[in-house]
Amino acid sequence: MGLILDFYRPGRSWLHRLDPRVKLWGMVLGLLLAFLLPSTGAQALFFLAILLLLRGNGIPWNALHWLWRQIRFLCLLILFLQPFFTPSGETLVALGLLRLTLGGVNHALGLTLRVLTMSFLTGGLLFTTEQRQLVRAFVHLGVPYTWGLTLSLTLRFLPAISSLLGTVREAQAARGWVAEGNLFRRAREYLPVLVAVTIGTLRMGDQLTLALAARGLGTASKRTTWRDIAMRPADWRALVGVSVAFLAVMGLLR
């Protein structure tokens, strides 16, 4: 269990300072691109570019590694199962009805890269954007404050819940809890952990309600803002830059 309890990694890099609205826009375009890029090679290049962008903006390896650990199971699942469901092209190995094909492997690779790209794009936004800025971005885009707050609190508490899961598992392991055997058995063994985590999460939610109310959520008719976000010339340039780059790639693909 890592020690990460929040996605945000403090820093002063270009990506950190970029207006969160531009980052959101960049993320949307990036997600679109991940879907539209046709070849596995292009997907790989795009993923590499994202990795370089994050590393170049001071996101430490351990944060990227942590993100990988969260999605690796899904990635491996796709990588190893998907080829059998989408056979095409030359057959590499045949196991009875199952055929491992070149096209299938290629397809699975592309899909895995897509998942990776999408996760790391989202990570890029969350690792470099403070909760306050994210909420402000949503509010400026017309989302009501409470919705923006709810979203950012969810993001803030997801890692807390994952840390709770770690604590609970440790506590149960010390009482002889083990999750082994077949899938059904394991699912049953997991019950004590899931119950404790669910209770803990509900408790966390209750406490949060009280904390927000005690600090005056919704008391003023109009909430004020300390240090609002504002688009600087550099943000406008970045906005134009990513949009043009996106259109250029689209043009090349036609």
Add this chain to the structure above:
Amino acid sequence: MKKAIRVEHLTFAYPPLIVGETPEPLFHELELNITAGEALTVVGRSGSGKSTLAHILAGLAPRYTGGELTGKVRIGEQDLVAEPPAPTAVGVLFQDAATQLFTSSAEDEVAWGLEAVGAAPAEIGPVVMNALRKFRLLGVNKRPPWALSGGQQKRLALASLWALRPRVWLLDEPLGGLDPIGRAEVLAALAQLRQEGATQLFTTARMERSSWGDAAALLTGSALTAPATWGSWRAQQARLVAAGLLCPAASWTRLEQSARTPDSALALEARNLCYAYPDGPAVLHGLDLRIPQGQFVALIGPNGAGKSTLIRHFNGLLRPTSGSLQIMGKKSRGLAVGELARQVGFLFQRPEQQLFATTVRKELAYGVRQLRLPDVEERVERSLVRFGLTDIADHPPAILSYGSQRAVTLAALAALETPILVLDEPTVGLDGRGWSQLLEWMAERRVIGTTLIVVTHEMSLAARADRVLAVRAGHIVADGLPDVVLAHFGKQA
């Protein structure tokens, strides 16, 4: 004199857990008066309703918790039953301050409340900086709240309340779970608030240490006694012990008298033990440690010193990055956590995060069954009696009070009857009766030769150990008799 808090005929009950049942009221005809500028301590057992009282006075209960309230509750001239108080009138510090911090930096945390009440943006910055300076948090203003120490978290919660300048402060066990440094920091901050004329209501589960404020009132039997001075309460030891608010001297004596000469065989032996978290910095730097069977060892040291990391090695939750560890003569590397669990019983912090069974009895039996130990029923029964849980044996543990949940986790551990016990901060949040149960159980185990390894910030407990280890920055900096080690390290631990 102007009254800051006025409670008359307060009766309150939480909603029933089972539909159709009439719940027992937590408070019945409770009266409370605090003059502006006064500080009162409410002393009550775990589960007596201290937090609920704070929540009612903050306007949070029953508004957000549900429940039935009758009677009058006023803060200044404002009727709280009709309308919740503004955060500029009342500030409430939660028992677990970490749960009241929800933004991603210390300065945002302080600014949040000011924004919520609609303060002018130009005024927010200076107030935030003032508040952080006042509570000595300027150096960590950009740090996320969860990365702060326990004492810093409490001070940050206080700073974010102070920014709104409330006249009435409700402080729910403000010193709970803090190391001596954190405690001193928070006490200094509270003393400053008093000088500014704040009205304070302070709660605590134990009489001993908490001589805070002008007077104290006991919360017993669903009502508050009249406030009296600390001196007059100290003269009523028997009454306090009977109310479960003071640990009887006899329990301390029994722990002292349980001392025995440790065996020559070793319970634990660590050689050059090093540990670094994956993707993280090194936490333990080459520790050498030999603990004979039957010894009572106290581990002290400031938060973040590496105590928890060290003891997690003892039951195999962590494995040394380098160096070796032997438990009861066997290399820990080869043993699964399940096997180690028969040798090493481990008490974790935060009991509320561990309970899952539908009844207390099942909770106690779980570990015994998992480890395939004999005499399940007898062990469970003995444990229930030992920790006074027989009456609530069929209750779901998740809904019990903190103190009872702590007792359940202790009882679940006791039922395993392991030769080594590792207890991580076992006294946090315990009332007098809880302390007494813990000390008596430790004494019993010590007499039959159980090795006790206890991480604690309570120097009174560490002073009763056979040996004290002071841990700091991943090194054992002192190892010896309690008198010697505590004289040097007791204040900083």
